[in-house]
Amino acid sequence: MQWLSLFIEEMCCPAEVALIRSELSRKPGIGEMEFDVFSRRLNVQHDSAVLTPNGVIRFLAAINMTAHPWIDVREMADFQSRRQRWRTVLTWLSGLVFLAGILFHAIQYVPVEGLLGWVASETTVYTRVLYVVSLLLGFVFVFPSALRSVLRGRADMNLLMTVAVIGALVLNEWFEAAMVTFLFSLSLWLEQWSMKQVQTAMRGHLQQSPLIARCRQSGGGQSVEMPIEQVDVGSLVEVWAGELIPLDGQVVKGESHVNQASITGESFPVAKRIGDAVFAGTTNMESTLQLQTTSRVNDSTITRTMRLVAEAQSKKTEIQTSVERFAEVYTPAVMLISLLLMVVPPVLFHQPFDQWFHLALVVLVVACPCALVISTPVATTVALTRGIREGVLIRGGRFLESMANVDVICFDKTGTLTYGRPQVESVWCVASSTRDEVLEIALALESTSNHPLAYAIVKFAQQQGLVAPAVTDLEVLHGTGIRGRLDGHEVWVGNVHWAADLLDNPTELLEQFQPGEPTGLVVVVGIEDQLLGLLWLCDEMRDESVKTIQDLEAAGVKKTRILSGDLTANVEFVRESLGIAEAEGELLPEQKLQRIEEMAKQSTIAMVGDGVNDAPALMRADVGIAMGALGLDVVLQSADISLMNNDLRKLPWLIRFSKKVRRTVRLNIAFALLAKFSVLAAALSGFAHLWLAVLADTGATLIVVMNGMRLLGSRHD
Numbered sequence: 001m002q003w004l005s006l007f008i009e010e011m012c013c014p015a016e017v018a019l020i021r022s023e024l025s026r027k028p029g030i031g032e033m034e035f036d037v038f039s040r041r042l043n044v045q046h047d048s049a050v051l052t053p054n055g056v057i058r059f060l061a062a063i064n065m066t067a068h069p070w071i072d073v074r075e076m077a078d079f080q081s082r083r084q085r086w087r088t089v090l091t092w093l094s095g096l097v098f099l100a101g102i103l104f105h106a107i108q109y110v111p112v113e114g115l116l117g118w119v120a121s122e123t124t125v126y127t128r129v130l131y132v133v134s135l136l137l138g139f140v141f142v143f144p145s146a147l148r149s150v151l152r153g154r155a156d157m158n159l160l161m162t163v164a165v166i167g168a169l170v171l172n173e174w175f176e177a178a179m180v181t182f183l184f185s186l187s188l189w190l191e192q193w194s195m196k197q198v199q200t201a202m203r204g205h206l207q208q209s210p211l212i213a214r215c216r217q218s219g220g221g222q223s224v225e226m227p228i229e230q231v232d233v234g235s236l237v238e239v240w241a242g243e244l245i246p247l248d249g250q251v252v253k254g255e256s257h258v259n260q261a262s263i264t265g266e267s268f269p270v271a272k273r274i275g276d277a278v279f280a281g282t283t284n285m286e287s288t289l290q291l292q293t294t295s296r297v298n299d300s301t302i303t304r305t306m307r308l309v310a311e312a313q314s315k316k317t318e319i320q321t322s323v324e325r326f327a328e329v330y331t332p333a334v335m336l337i338s339l340l341l342m343v344v345p346p347v348l349f350h351q352p353f354d355q356w357f358h359l360a361l362v363v364l365v366v367a368c369p370c371a372l373v374i375s376t377p378v379a380t381t382v383a384l385t386r387g388i389r390e391g392v393l394i395r396g397g398r399f400l401e402s403m404a405n406v407d408v409i410c411f412d413k414t415g416t417l418t419y420g421r422p423q424v425e426s427v428w429c430v431a432s433s434t435r436d437e438v439l440e441i442a443l444a445l446e447s448t449s450n451h452p453l454a455y456a457i458v459k460f461a462q463q464q465g466l467v468a469p470a471v472t473d474l475e476v477l478h479g480t481g482i483r484g485r486l487d488g489h490e491v492w493v494g495n496v497h498w499a500a501d502l503l504d505n506p507t508e509l510l511e512q513f514q515p516g517e518p519t520g521l522v523v524v525v526g527i528e529d530q531l532l533g534l535l536w537l538c539d540e541m542r543d544e545s546v547k548t549i550q551d552l553e554a555a556g557v558k559k560t561r562i563l564s565g566d567l568t569a570n571v572e573f574v575r576e577s578l579g580i581a582e583a584e585g586e587l588l589p590e591q592k593l594q595r596i597e598e599m600a601k602q603s604t605i606a607m608v609g610d611g612v613n614d615a616p617a618l619m620r621a622d623v624g625i626a627m628g629a630l631g632l633d634v635v636l637q638s639a640d641i642s643l644m645n646n647d648l649r650k651l652p653w654l655i656r657f658s659k660k661v662r663r664t665v666r667l668n669i670a671f672a673l674l675a676k677f678s679v680l681a682a683a684l685s686g687f688a689h690l691w692l693a694v695l696a697d698t699g700a701t702l703i704v705v706m707n708g709m710r711l712l713g714s715r716h717d
Helices: 014-024 053-061 082-120 125-138 142-152 157-170 174-204 301-313 318-348 353-366 370-389 397-404 413-417 435-446 452-463 496-502 545-554 568-578 589-600 615-620 633-638 650-684 690-712
Strands: 002-008 030-036 041-046 067-069 212-216 223-227 236-239 249-253 256-259 270-272 289-293 392-394 408-411 418-429 472-477 481-486 489-494 522-527 530-541 559-563 582-584 605-609 623-626 641-643
Touching (some): 014 053, 041 053, 318 353, 370 392, 370 690, 397 650, 413 418, 545 650, 615 623
Parallel strands (some): 408 605, 605 623
């Protein structure tokens, strides 16, 4: 079985999804199907030995669905099919002709019947002609769909509206028939327009990749412009100042600042030098860069992110699943009620047929659950889009829903609350030595090492303006230290245990430590068998860590906790510095998993880690949140939510935003149901108008879409 991705022009609401699924599932050679209503995308499996892609397209054409091979999202941004343009034209023509009919009708009867009574008065031939023309224009796209609905034995809104309009004509209600037709065609146009607004918002931040790359055969010579689809991995690409970077790559020449807001949500440009990674869709700000591509166009970070957003839409929230189950029962139940209203009172109780037939038509129109079904996915899709814009990749609406319920957040330490890079915190020296002497010897020896502690020491010493003296006879003892000769004397740096063996009298060294205190981030400096000094290092705390913990508490998180594999003393130091409630150190990955499982029995847990060594805990938590996600497939795939730019401040925002999304979804559902039941109540109390039922459904659909769109908000509200 092979996957085929198609763009379906007419697929703009759940009714079309149901139709396509119903028709294709019965065809030979068809397997699984995935639908993305907002992008109008159908992914369908087909057996290439039985069915070709053109065969799938022909099956769809048989049910009046116009399918194209999936068009690149950039080309689809302003895509409008011929059918959509015709629907727009015919809708407004229908409205203009209907308005003309109203004017003819009103001019004749207002003087006689009054400002409102003219509606129920007899219509002239000319007025009827205008109403019928308006009706025909409005039903050009509705009637064929209604006919197909009859043939396949599955009622949809098109059939319900057709029955309602025919019923109004049978009752000689020309005005109401034309009004219902125009309002329904207007509702279809509004739905098409509102869905396009969602699509535009969803794709706006992803319309970032240029179509052309400026390639070089080597570092010199002329550059050649070519479509990015033809650029292979390892190609040399030149990007001028102010241009978008076409593909993921690594800088091989030049220095500049790059605006990565489209990928990470960062407000400020990031400095890029030789060896640094750059990403497709980001903007080169200052000077020309040459980069070597590291991915094809379909594997770039922005494309993978887009793909994950598309996948995320299929992961429905619990609320959305419940609403869809409710709609499956709701529609046939209301249709049965409509049939009973049409038959029972006239037959059993000899009530006026016209009155109950009209009421049944109103109930039939109300049966359409469009506003109810669309209330959740529209808000969820916009929320996922907003998350990407803020540098937060959410892999599905259900994780956003879970985030709103989180009351305990667990953190890994290294690389999460800290940068995972050591820095020199203080220098201690014996009475016979000086601070600069200790640093110069450490600088001379550590300059030859690639150890992270060595890098921190060299950086610190150079910041003090020191220059390394020449050292000879260097010897690196892996896992213990380095030694060499300086001015005829043996000098050395190393860990505490090794130094204690080298010293003539280690007492002064050991006195610097409390019993049980960790010595893993202490470097000892000595000469011959004498102690010169100590360098104390620490893992650099993230600047935003303290504020993040405080803001999480303000956002409603009941408890924060550290689960780390680092030494307990180091973990405790971070816990005290940040004011975190609980912390555990020296945990293996399986022990972290065990702690998460224990807490998950009583609370909703989010785990924040680096996405690699914390993978088991991230997978088990109700919500796994990965740091360091930018450009790393393993991280993008392992976590439920990824912080693309490592900004912990997005966690409190995510908590608050997820609660806002939950409120929006609940409000949408409540409003959709209220609109339905209000019309039903009005109809049952004698105020039964078909146009009111259609207007309520149209208005409710538009309002829930617009309410969902509010989640886009401003950039950092």
